[in-house]
Amino acid sequence: MKQTLTIRGLTLKHRQRTLVDRVELTLKAGQVHALVGASGSGKSLTSLGILDLLPPGVHCSGASLLLDGQAVDAAQLRGRQVALVLQNPRSAFNPVRSLRQHALETLHVRGLQGLEAEQLIQATLHEVGLHDDQRVLDSFAFQLSGGMLQRMMIALALLADSRFLLADEPTSDLDVVAQARFLDLLQRLVEQRNLGVLLITHDMGVVARCADQVSVMAHGRIVEQADVHQLFNAPQSQEARTLLAAHHSLTMESCAP
Amino acid sequence: MSFIQVRDLEHGYSAGGLFSKRHRVQVLSGLNLDLHEGQSLGLLGGSGSGKSTLARLLMGLESADRGSIVFKGQPPFLQRVQMVFQDALSAFNPQRSIGWSIAEPLRHLSDMDAAACRARVEQLLQQVQLEARDIDKLPAQLSGGQLQRAGIARAMAIGPQLIILDEALSNLDRVLQVQILDLLAQVRRESGTGFLLITHDLSLVQRFCQRVVVLAEGKLVEDLPVTAQMRFTHPAARTLQEAVLPAMPRARSVRDHVDARTLEKL
Numbered sequence: 001m002k003q004t005l006t007i008r009g010l011t012l013k014h015r016q017r018t019l020v021d022r023v024e025l026t027l028k029a030g031q032v033h034a035l036v037g038a039s040g041s042g043k044s045l046t047s048l049g050i051l052d053l054l055p056p057g058v059h060c061s062g063a064s065l066l067l068d069g070q071a072v073d074a075a076q077l078r079g080r081q082v083a084l085v086l087q088n089p090r091s092a093f094n095p096v097r098s099l100r101q102h103a104l105e106t107l108h109v110r111g112l113q114g115l116e117a118e119q120l121i122q123a124t125l126h127e128v129g130l131h132d133d134q135r136v137l138d139s140f141a142f143q144l145s146g147g148m149l150q151r152m153m154i155a156l157a158l159l160a161d162s163r164f165l166l167a168d169e170p171t172s173d174l175d176v177v178a179q180a181r182f183l184d185l186l187q188r189l190v191e192q193r194n195l196g197v198l199l200i201t202h203d204m205g206v207v208a209r210c211a212d213q214v215s216v217m218a219h220g221r222i223v224e225q226a227d228v229h230q231l232f233n234a235p236q237s238q239e240a241r242t243l244l245a246a247h248h249s250l251t252m253e254s255c256a257p
Numbered sequence: 258m259s260f261i262q263v264r265d266l267e268h269g270y271s272a273g274g275l276f277s278k279r280h281r282v283q284v285l286s287g288l289n290l291d292l293h294e295g296q297s298l299g300l301l302g303g304s305g306s307g308k309s310t311l312a313r314l315l316m317g318l319e320s321a322d323r324g325s326i327v328f329k330g331q332p333p334f335l336q337r338v339q340m341v342f343q344d345a346l347s348a349f350n351p352q353r354s355i356g357w358s359i360a361e362p363l364r365h366l367s368d369m370d371a372a373a374c375r376a377r378v379e380q381l382l383q384q385v386q387l388e389a390r391d392i393d394k395l396p397a398q399l400s401g402g403q404l405q406r407a408g409i410a411r412a413m414a415i416g417p418q419l420i421i422l423d424e425a426l427s428n429l430d431r432v433l434q435v436q437i438l439d440l441l442a443q444v445r446r447e448s449g450t451g452f453l454l455i456t457h458d459l460s461l462v463q464r465f466c467q468r469v470v471v472l473a474e475g476k477l478v479e480d481l482p483v484t485a486q487m488r489f490t491h492p493a494a495r496t497l498q499e500a501v502l503p504a505m506p507r508a509r510s511v512r513d514h515v516d517a518r519t520l521e522k523l
Contacts (some may be wrong), residue, residue, distance in 0.1 A: 010267075038430060038432060039401070039430055145304070175303055175304045175457040176458055176459070176497060176500040176501065177303050177304075177456050177457070177496055177497060177500045178304070179500065179502075180499070180500035180502075189496055202275065202430040202431065203431060203502070203505065204431065205460075205501075205502025205504075206505075207501060208502060208503045208504065208505055208506045208507075209502050209503055209506075211506070220328075226505045232505050232506055243431070243432065244431060246430075246432040246434070246435045247430040247431055247497075248504060248505070249435050249464070250434070250435060250464055251432065251459040251460055251465075251501075251502070251503075251504035
């Protein structure tokens with residue numbers, strides 16, 4: 001059982017400009033690690049950098065990945081040990097393939113086919129709350145809602161039997177009700193399947209709801225790392241205080257007795 | 258005397274392709290709403306509840322199947338009602354400068370000359386805290402938050418009595434949302450403009466609005482003054498209220514207890 005995924009000294013550059021500067025992160029199985037920061041602070045690039053899926057022109061200068069202390073290559077991790085869930089689920093699927101084809105392809109990589117694969121797909125879809133499984137599987141990405149596609153992305157991650165999940169703003173495009181359901185699901189999987197999650201968000205409400213550890217990012221650097229309670233009660237960095245001030249100015253009135 | 262009266266509004270669409278079976282989707286059925294002058298009203302509803310349809314009807318972009326919308330005894334008109342859209346980037350002409358776009362309502366709805374238009378745009382930019390040099394920039398050169406403020410400036414240009422914000426803050430991060438709500442509150446105090454804030458996020462309504470209505474099943478199911486203690490009673494409205502994210506992390510033991518309960522349900 002894989003227990004920890006450690007990222008050391010992740011530095012990303014575009015020409016001479018440093019976009020992400022020596023980021024260190026550790027994901028633990030059964031925990032949600034939130035990565036927060038303002039727009040443009042380098043959160044998304046960090047998640048792409050971990051899996052070596054960088055956009056053209058951006059290159060990685062020095063980073064090491066350790067899975068349970070063993071050095072590993074990003075190409076071995078992605079789609080297998082580590083799955084990625086993106087903000088805009090519609091563009092993450094192949095538009096001319098049905099979701100069944102996506103699921104079968106994922107299982108094919110694991111060497112599962114035929115009836116066994118069908119049964120596993122059905123069970124996994126139920127697990128993520130897609131109960132109308134045959135309709136969903138026959139559909140194409142444009143025929144389903146954003147919330148359903150986000151669930152399908154998680155289902156694909158489970159089918160790949162990933163131990164770790166990188167979720168980049170997974171709920172920003174969902175309405176509050178779909179967001180609450182998605183976070184419920186995420187938390188259930190973390191507990192039942194012992195999944196380790198890196199949750200990237202700008203919403204401290206999401207952090208309060210489901211994170212265990214928090215890293216705060218500003219200008220490409222991690223400026224604070226703390227337990228969620230410690231961060232909310234005694235933020236150290238300016239960045240964390242700004243995010244919490246905005247969050248509290250929207251929520252404190254609604255929860256005041 | 259109410260500023261806008263909506264009576265027995267009904268509206269729907271046809272869904273389905275050209276060659277497949279057509280379905281009739283009834284979006285609004287029997288909706289009544291009275292809007293008071295200078296009030297900021299929150300319109301809350303889940304995805305697909307018909308919030309944007311109602312906004313389009315109020316703007317006069319579409320005409321309703323049945324029922325009436327009356328503005329002080331007259332039909333809707335752009336001089337009185339303006340709108341700010343969710344996706345700011347697609348709401349601006351990408352080939353024209355910000356200043357040109359903000360002046361567009363002035364060119365069509367007022368008889369200002371070019372110099373007066375420019376002076377008004379400069380004043381508006383200042384009001385929404387954009388810089389004077391942004392007037393010649395293209396939409397792609399501004400960030401999402403700046404562009405949304407430009408959208409607000411355009412809506413304010415003609416001095417409407419009501420500005421409709423259709424999920425206009427949903428794509429922004431929390432820090433920007435709070436900044437823009439504070440800006441709008443200032444506009445309301447200074448000019449007496451009324452606002453209709455359309456959103457699925459109750460926390461924004463609680464920060465900015467004086468009154469809230471909830472849209473579900475094609476009609477308004479709640480109509481309350483906004484207070485810290487307000488509680489909805491309709492099931493659809495309660496779902497929205499319960500989905501609001503917590504202000505502080507829960508203690509671990511409480512969280513485990515709640516999770517155990519959700520598990521039982523599943």
